[in-house]
Amino acid sequence: MGIRVVAGLGVLLVLLAGPAAAQPARSATPRPPEGSVALTLPEAVFLGLRNNRGIRGDYLQRIADRFALRVAENSFAPRLSIAGDIGRSRNAGVNVTQAGLGPVVSVDTPTGARFTMSWLATQTNVRGQTPQAPSQIGFQVEQPLLAGGGIDYAMAPRRIARISEQGAKLRLQAQVIDQISQIIVAYRALLQSQEQLRIAGDSLRRARELVEVNRALISAGRLAQVELIQSEASIAQQELQLIGAQNAANAARLSLLVLMGIDPASPVWASERPAAPAVRIDLDRALATAYAKQPGFLSTMLAIEVNRINLDIARNQRLWDVSIVASTGQQALRSQVLDTIGALSTVRSDFNIGLRVNIPIGVLSREQQEVNATVALRQSEVAAEQARDTVRAQTENAVRTIEAQRRQAQLAARARQLTAEQLSAELIKLQAGRSSNFQVVSFQTALQQAESAELAAVIAYLNALTAMDQVLGTTLETWRISLNEP
Helix, strand or coil: CCEEEECCCCCCEEEECCCCCCCCCCCCCCCCCCCCEEECHHHHHHHHHHHCHHHHHHHHHHHHHHHHHHHHHCCCCCEEEEEEEEEEEEECCEEEEEEEEEEEEEEECCCCCEEEEEEEEEEEEECCCCCECEEEEEEEEEEECCCCCCHHHHHHHHHHHHHHHHHHHHHHHHHHHHHHHHHHHHHHHHHHHHHHHHHHHHHHHHHHHHHHHHHHHHHCCCCCCCHHHHHHHHHHHHHHHHHHHHHHHHHHHHHHHHHHCCCCCCCEEECCCCCCCCEEECHHHHHHHHHHHCHHHHHHHHHHHHHHHHHHHHHHHCCCEEEEEEEEEEEEEHHHHHHHHHHCCCCCEEEEEEEEEECCCCCHHHHHHHHHHHHHHHHHHHHHHHHHHHHHHHHHHHHHHHHHHHHHHHHHHHHHHHHHHHHHHHHHHHHCCCCCHHHHHHHHHHHHHHHHHHHHHHHHHHHHHHHHHHHHCCHHHHCCCCCCCC
């Protein structure tokens, strides 16, 4: 038996060149009802991506996620604010009005230092005196040396925001994969119900043909009149099953339309044929792909990175608070300040520099933060180990299920073929008077059951392939879908 390699599922798939792929037998290509719209599986998937309300909600959340990253990336940008105050007081019978207004600019740096520059212009009015308008320009820098200092500490929020953005993308990817998988399964449920409707129709046709054969044999005196009762009972049973199949088809159609976000009254008809090539999957490559692409597993790895950063932050906060503080400034009347800026005239300046130290003693809450961060890191590592085992179990189960469903589909096709041959032979024997009506009706029922079993096996096999895609995280690659960022 020769083999050839085909692409799919993000892993190595082997297309068997031996037994034909399972495909239920059909008397004729089913035609959609009058006024219905044919819908292929790719059309259902892409319409679902466009209209699904769950996916639309996830994309709206991405707007907030991206803005959160933007805020974190902007943490070292200068911040400008306008500070102002106004007040009126009465002291010893003298009314005093004071007002101040000025800009304040502050900048945080990746070393943990903060630079602040302010310019405050004030106006003091005292009744009976000349108004005073002093201005003060100040510049201050504060550099933590231990707690709160260092590039790792200052850059931690930005690193966490970037990791959180990756996690948000993975969550969106997982949601889209889940929605796609649900739409695919719902489409195949509609397809299966339509095929089951066809099978029920074919069974009813065969039952009616058998009645005609019985009547011809009765007219020829080769069959007793009582034998006709069993054939007519079979027709009633087939009509009952046909009504049930019609109801199931309508229910499956509504379920699919709800997932797609389309008007439930839309008369869609699944136009695909329930057939799939027989494939085998390389387990080692499947595991490697799952570890590299499954959104859920990758999210657990990102959680470890975030908890490591949080542990570094907690350890930094346990250090002494030691900072260098330096400031300089000028204070003068408004005219002097303008002269200083325009003509570089001398105005007295103040400058100071110092070391600030704060040593907490016996504060258990600082140690508690490190303990909590350590525990969170260990828990995330345990969760990652469990996730790795879960992914391996899911992948192995998916591979085994695909192989089992493939064999079941092939055996069901073989069983249906043999049952159909048995029915044909029994009809010939009935016309020759060598069989009974009971045997023919039994074989007709067996053929209907075999066709239904084959259809169910093929659909289950196709759904197993879809589940494998979901386990590996390769659904988007299989369907050539790229997620556009809002």
